[in-house]
Amino acid sequence: MKTLKLFVLVILLTCVNSITIVSLGQRQLSVLPKNAKWKTVKYKADNYLYFSVGTNLYYAISCYVANNEFVAGQKMTLMNMSMNGYLQDTIASGIYLRSGLDAYLEGNIYKNDNGRISTFKGTIKISNDETGRELLANKRKATALKIEVDDIVEYSDYYGVSYRTDSGNKYGLIGYGEKKCPLTLTKRLDDNYELKIMNLDKIDSLTAIVTLDTITKYGFLSFDDFIEKSNHVKLKYKNGDVFIGSVKKKKDYYSNIWKPDEGEYKYNAGEVYKGKINDYKWNDLFYAPDTAGVTIFTNGVTVSGDWWADFNLTSEEWSEITNHCKNLTEVRNEAIRYSKKKKEKELAKKQAKQREKAKKRAEEQAKRRYYIQKYGSKWGELVYKKEITLGMTKAMCCDIIDKRFYNISYVGNSEYWFYGKIEPFLEAFGVFSILVELPQELVFKNNILIGFTK
Numbered sequence: 001m002k003t004l005k006l007f008v009l010v011i012l013l014t015c016v017n018s019i020t021i022v023s024l025g026q027r028q029l030s031v032l033p034k035n036a037k038w039k040t041v042k043y044k045a046d047n048y049l050y051f052s053v054g055t056n057l058y059y060a061i062s063c064y065v066a067n068n069e070f071v072a073g074q075k076m077t078l079m080n081m082s083m084n085g086y087l088q089d090t091i092a093s094g095i096y097l098r099s100g101l102d103a104y105l106e107g108n109i110y111k112n113d114n115g116r117i118s119t120f121k122g123t124i125k126i127s128n129d130e131t132g133r134e135l136l137a138n139k140r141k142a143t144a145l146k147i148e149v150d151d152i153v154e155y156s157d158y159y160g161v162s163y164r165t166d167s168g169n170k171y172g173l174i175g176y177g178e179k180k181c182p183l184t185l186t187k188r189l190d191d192n193y194e195l196k197i198m199n200l201d202k203i204d205s206l207t208a209i210v211t212l213d214t215i216t217k218y219g220f221l222s223f224d225d226f227i228e229k230s231n232h233v234k235l236k237y238k239n240g241d242v243f244i245g246s247v248k249k250k251k252d253y254y255s256n257i258w259k260p261d262e263g264e265y266k267y268n269a270g271e272v273y274k275g276k277i278n279d280y281k282w283n284d285l286f287y288a289p290d291t292a293g294v295t296i297f298t299n300g301v302t303v304s305g306d307w308w309a310d311f312n313l314t315s316e317e318w319s320e321i322t323n324h325c326k327n328l329t330e331v332r333n334e335a336i337r338y339s340k341k342k343k344e345k346e347l348a349k350k351q352a353k354q355r356e357k358a359k360k361r362a363e364e365q366a367k368r369r370y371y372i373q374k375y376g377s378k379w380g381e382l383v384y385k386k387e388i389t390l391g392m393t394k395a396m397c398c399d400i401i402d403k404r405f406y407n408i409s410y411v412g413n414s415e416y417w418f419y420g421k422i423e424p425f426l427e428a429f430g431v432f433s434i435l436v437e438l439p440q441e442l443v444f445k446n447n448i449l450i451g452f453t454k
Contacts, residue, residue, distance in 0.1 A: 030073025036066040045144040056145040065137050072098040103135035120155035155185040159197045201257050207234040240268030269327030272296040282322045297329045311339040392449045417442040
């Protein structure tokens, strides 16, 4: 018999844990020797030298015995026993097998760990001698009973999923709980295993192919290691989506829900994405594509990379698009229409600004021509630039500044302008910042500017 040397999982045999093994129904019982008798042998292994994890010191074995040996191929029952010799709960029962000196029990195994029931179909290795190989019927030579898993054909249990409750308790603390999801581990024809967990939140089922090397390294029941190390995990979602590839846990300390990491994600409408899966999922429906991924749409279009980024839309705009789209192909088509409409609006806005700038430029050019035509090249250019210069006429200055802002006095043929005539009124309208740039005083003689102060 091929034996898997897997010592990570050791079934602890205590009075509070019971295991029952029933025949697989496929193996024929052996022919009993004529001198075989059904016996219950009681053992008290008081020598602690042989005690270790996975052993039982007080136990009993019921089986056919011939020539002071248990008869292979016959039913056997292992039981716990009190120190006083009273039989207690059944540890295991099944078909007793031999391979050389090694002893085994084969069947459907029901394990009770403090009320947690799990079952598996397979083989356990049993021994009670000093070498850890033989199962002795001679209680005087026997040591403690040792049990380890040799092979599992099918294992059934539950997978605990932590979750955060919607509301806290009366002290304002957030509550957390555990959901029990049905789990099976089944041996395949290629000697690898298939792990399956049902009803994981929005995931209808998780299926992982587990290699024999992985089981040898981590032990039979290291389910999280199986899932994390497998490159062929299949997630079937309740909405019809299917993912195949590697997975990782959500980034939540209180949650152990698995999510896609890298592989092929097929949406229920038929779109297929291949590559690295981003953490963000729009409206909990569509994963944002990665720069190295490939998306195949239902209309036959294949797009590489992060095609979401190509549209240069904001998060609010993407939310508006995804809120009313039923599938990824609709999302892309709507993004194309939305992006086109957005570009058209931006182009129209840009063209309007260009027209406005052209209009202002034309107005400025017309104003410049007007002043040059009115005052000549030199003085017209200065008036256009609003540069007050000595030698200007009073008319030129009035085309630059507003005469109403000044108090005016006359002395002979000289004219004095003093700024501040209506300052309180103008300041109330918020134009004081304009006025402070005007000259504070101007002096004209014979209508020609002969002095000014800023």
